[in-house]
Amino acid sequence: MSHDVPKRNWSYPTAIKFGAGRIAELADHARAAGLGRPLLVTDRALAALPITAAALDVLERAGLGRAVFSDVDPNPTEANMQAGIAAYRAGGHDGVICFGGGSALDLGKMIALMAGQRAELSVWDLEDVDDWFTRADADAIAPVVAVPTTAGTGSEVGRAGVLTNAATHRKKIIFHPRLMPAVAICDPELTVGMPPFVTAGTGMDALAHCLEAYCSPHYHPMSQGIALEGMRLVFDNLPVVYREPGNLMARAHMMSAAMMGAVAFQKGLGAIHSLSHPVGAIYGTHHGTTNAVVMPAVLDFNRPAIEERIAAAAAYLGIPGGFDRFRARVVALCEELGIPKGLAAMGVEADRLDELTAMALEDPSCGGNPLPMTAQNTRALFEAAL
Numbered sequence: 001m002s003h004d005v006p007k008r009n010w011s012y013p014t015a016i017k018f019g020a021g022r023i024a025e026l027a028d029h030a031r032a033a034g035l036g037r038p039l040l041v042t043d044r045a046l047a048a049l050p051i052t053a054a055a056l057d058v059l060e061r062a063g064l065g066r067a068v069f070s071d072v073d074p075n076p077t078e079a080n081m082q083a084g085i086a087a088y089r090a091g092g093h094d095g096v097i098c099f100g101g102g103s104a105l106d107l108g109k110m111i112a113l114m115a116g117q118r119a120e121l122s123v124w125d126l127e128d129v130d131d132w133f134t135r136a137d138a139d140a141i142a143p144v145v146a147v148p149t150t151a152g153t154g155s156e157v158g159r160a161g162v163l164t165n166a167a168t169h170r171k172k173i174i175f176h177p178r179l180m181p182a183v184a185i186c187d188p189e190l191t192v193g194m195p196p197f198v199t200a201g202t203g204m205d206a207l208a209h210c211l212e213a214y215c216s217p218h219y220h221p222m223s224q225g226i227a228l229e230g231m232r233l234v235f236d237n238l239p240v241v242y243r244e245p246g247n248l249m250a251r252a253h254m255m256s257a258a259m260m261g262a263v264a265f266q267k268g269l270g271a272i273h274s275l276s277h278p279v280g281a282i283y284g285t286h287h288g289t290t291n292a293v294v295m296p297a298v299l300d301f302n303r304p305a306i307e308e309r310i311a312a313a314a315a316y317l318g319i320p321g322g323f324d325r326f327r328a329r330v331v332a333l334c335e336e337l338g339i340p341k342g343l344a345a346m347g348v349e350a351d352r353l354d355e356l357t358a359m360a361l362e363d364p365s366c367g368g369n370p371l372p373m374t375a376q377n378t379r380a381l382f383e384a385a386l
């Protein structure tokens, strides 16, 4: 019966240097990854913070310079990428240090991916569809060192970046197997200064990755286990870091949960992400916060397909009472974290739901949802989440 065994491509993460204070090792790991003239890519707000100056000091003391590119928007765009490529080429750099949240990490990865490619290749030709990545010259991809300062996207252990096409208002997942950072430096001290709403939203992104991976129907038992334990880490630690920003152990657990979510979601994402991507592309809302807002409605939507599976998760997580209590726990967590009560509270307009529905159905995350998504049920889902 060997023909019943599914064919799958699994890939597991990069080297991870985990622990408080490990940013002090940045120059050593950058050199080991082959970087002699790195460009540190971060965003404008982070560029002004002491954690960034301290990281640059480490590089400078080791003779690696302190070149920075910080023209990065939240939900970064192709224009950000082109400006970054120009800075990379002008500085004669030989690799990228991605320093920040998902926006800076992804944009840094896009610069590393595209700076050495032939001029005719558009980044949109490398969308995560079929084997489009083969259009890129793999040997031209610059090495990347990733330093997350949020605990949510897990981009530091992933092979993709999310880029917004400002012309079409589409958020696209750009993928290449060689885009995996050579090393990720995960220092929980870097996440302590996140504003509370960023702590909340990014932590809910990690939960969304674990939850969607766990519920996805695809066969991937390793991801299944990782997603379940990732959910436990979020439920146990996200309220703690929100209340006590300086709790380093809880911050460390959230960094682990973020990476576990990203490792797990190679199993698949689902309706949470397919709804959230168009909302983020049109309204510029924070990704993880948007995921949290739609999460209860998506749980209800998928209930017929996931009720038993969620009951099993609830039992593992110490939430007695099956699906209903699990859902109630998600809602209570959102309330505790001050997550907006619906998409309307984030500025989403009812008269744009048809457009958002069409965009959600184009999003590749749909494919991992436990139930098929149609124009009718997706529009109804948006209404429920409004």
Ligand SMILES: NC(=O)c1ccc[n+]([C@@H]2O[C@H](COP(=O)([O-])OP(=O)(O)OC[C@H]3O[C@@H](n4cnc5c(N)ncnc54)[C@H](O)[C@@H]3O)[C@@H](O)[C@H]2O)c1
Pocket (backbone or CB within 6 Å): 043, 044, 045, 046, 049, 073, 074, 075, 076, 100, 101, 102, 103, 104, 106, 149, 150, 151, 152, 153, 154, 155, 158, 160, 161, 162, 190, 191, 192, 193, 194, 195, 198, 201, 202, 205, 262, 287, 288
């Ligand atoms: N590559 C992936 O697999 C993947 C997965 C999920 C999401 N994403 C993408 O990542 C982006 C979101 O990333 P994010 O949620 O990490 O937010 P973000 O990178 O947009 O950062 C949010 C805000 O927090 C600030 N900030 C970050 N770290 C800080 C710190 N330590 N102290 C103070 N301020 C800090 C930033 O300056 C920014 O203003 C979206 O574009 C999303 O689509 C990517």
Ligand SMILES: [Fe+2]
Pocket (backbone or CB within 6 Å): 153, 205, 208, 209, 273, 287, 291
């Ligand atoms: Fe996400």
